[in-house]
Amino acid sequence: MDRKSEREPERKAKSKPGREVVKITGIKADRKDAVYKVMTWLMVLFFTVVIGFPFFIMVSVSLQTMQEIYLPELVLFPARPQFINYVRAMKNGNWGRYFFNSGYVTLIVVAISLFINSMTGYAFARIKFQGRKLLFILLLIGMMIPPQVTMVPLFIMMKSFPLAGGNNLLGMGGRGLINTYAGLIIPFIAGSFGVFLCRQFYLSFPDDIDNSARIDGCSRFLTFTRIYLPLSRPVLASLGILKFTGTWNEYIWPLIMTNSDSMKTVQVALTMFRDEAEILWNQLMAATIVSSLVIYILFVCLQKYFIAGILSGSMKE
Template structure:
C-alpha cells in the first residue's frame, strides 16, 4: 500500500512538473507568436487598439518590403560574417586554453584558472570603455577586426570545454604518445575529435549570443556598410513613429539563422551540456 501511494505521489509530481514546464514554454513562445502575427498584418492593423492576433489578411509582402526598407542584405552579410568569425576564433582560443587547464601541469595552474573564471563576474558594461579606447588606439573603429577580435576570447567557453576534456580518459593520450604524437598532435588528433559535442554546444551559445549582440556593434560602427542586423533594425524607428509591421517582419527573418543553427546542432548541444557537467546533474 505504501509503495502504491509512493508511486502515485511520484506520478502526480511528474504530471505537475510537465504542466509547469509546458506553461513556461507557452509563456516563452508568446512574444515569438506575437512577432510573427504582427509581421503578417497591414500597417493600420499593426497599431490598432485593442490589438488583435490575426489581421484581416496575411500580408506576406511585408517581408519583401522590410528587406528593401533598409540595406538588409548588407546587414545580414555583416552579421553572418562577424558571428561566424567570432565562433571560429572562440572555439580555437577556448579549446587551446581548456586543453592547457585540463591536461598540462604547471605552477599556479589552478589559481590562474580561478582568476580566468573570475572575469565572468565583471559586467560587460565595465569593460566597454577600455575596449573602445583600445580599439580607437589601433584605428579599428568601424572595422570588422574591431567587431570580431574583442569577442574572440571567452572564459565561459574555456570552462565548458575544460569540464568536458577532463572526462576524456588519459589512456588515450598515453597511447598517442607511444605512437610518437606531439603535444599539439594529441590536442588536434584526439582531444578535438572527442570533444565535438562540447565544441558544438559552445558554437551554438557563441553564435546566438553574437547574432543578438547589440551594444558593442552599436558603439563600434558608424557607417551603414558596417552595421549588423541588431543595430540596423533601429532604422524602422522613424521620427514620428515605428513601422511595427515591417520591423516585426525583419525580426522574423533575422531569427532564422539562429533557429537553423540550434536545430542542426541540437543533438550535440544536449550531449555537450550533459557530459560537461552543465546539465544540472
C-alpha cells in the first residue's frame, strides 16, 4: 500500500464539509507528497553518493598510472585511462586458477550447506525430540563465538582428519586436509546462522502439513524433501546468497589452510600486489573490481533475496 492510498480515508473524511475544503486539503496533501518525494530523492541521492564514491574512486584508481596515484592532489579522472592495468593485474599471478578455486569451493559450500542447514533447521522446527531446546541453545552459542577463537581448534581438526593427507585412522602422521579443497569446504558447510534461519522459517508452517503428509504415508525425510524443500525457495535463496558472498570473500581460512599457489583463492591472491615498500594500487584495484564482479552480478540478479536475507529475523510474521 503506497502513501497516497494510505491517506485516502483521511481525505474522504475531510471532504465531508464541502468542496472548498476538499480542494484546499487536496492541494495541501499534494504539496506534502511532493515535499516527501523530493526529500526521499535527496536522501537517496545523498546515500548513493556516499556509498558510491569509494566505488568510483576504486574504478578511477584502477585506470590511473602510478604517477597519477602519487600526485599530491586527488585525481578523479585519469588523463588517459589505463585499461592495461587490468591485463597486468591478471597477468600478475595465476588468476584463472584462483578464480577456479574460489568458484569451486564456493559452489560446493553453497550446495552442501543449503541441504544440511535446511535439514537441521527442519529438525529443530518440526520434530519434537528430547534435548531439542538444549541443542538449539548450544547452536546459538556457536553464533556468539567469533571465528578467530575457533580457528586454531578447527585447524587442528582439519590437520588430524583421519585417513587424509597421509594420516592414519587416528588422524596422525600426515598433514590431514591442509592444502585440499576438502579442507576449505568442510568447515563452512554447516553454520549456526544457517540452521537458525531455516528453523525460524519452518516454524511458520502449520502442523496440518505434517499431519496430512503422515496420513499420506510420507516419512519425515520424504515430508522434508517433497513438501518443505520446494516451499523453502525464499529462505534458501537468502541463505545461499549470504553463504556465497561469505565463502567467496573469506580470507583468513584459505590463507592458513593452503600452502601452494595452485590452491590460493581470489581473496588471498589479492594481497600479492604489495611488496616491502610499495602497493601497486592500480593493479590491486583492477583485480579487486574483477574479483567483485561475481558478487555484483549475483546482487543484481538476486537483490530481493539479499535484502530478505539481511532482514531475516528482524520481523515476526
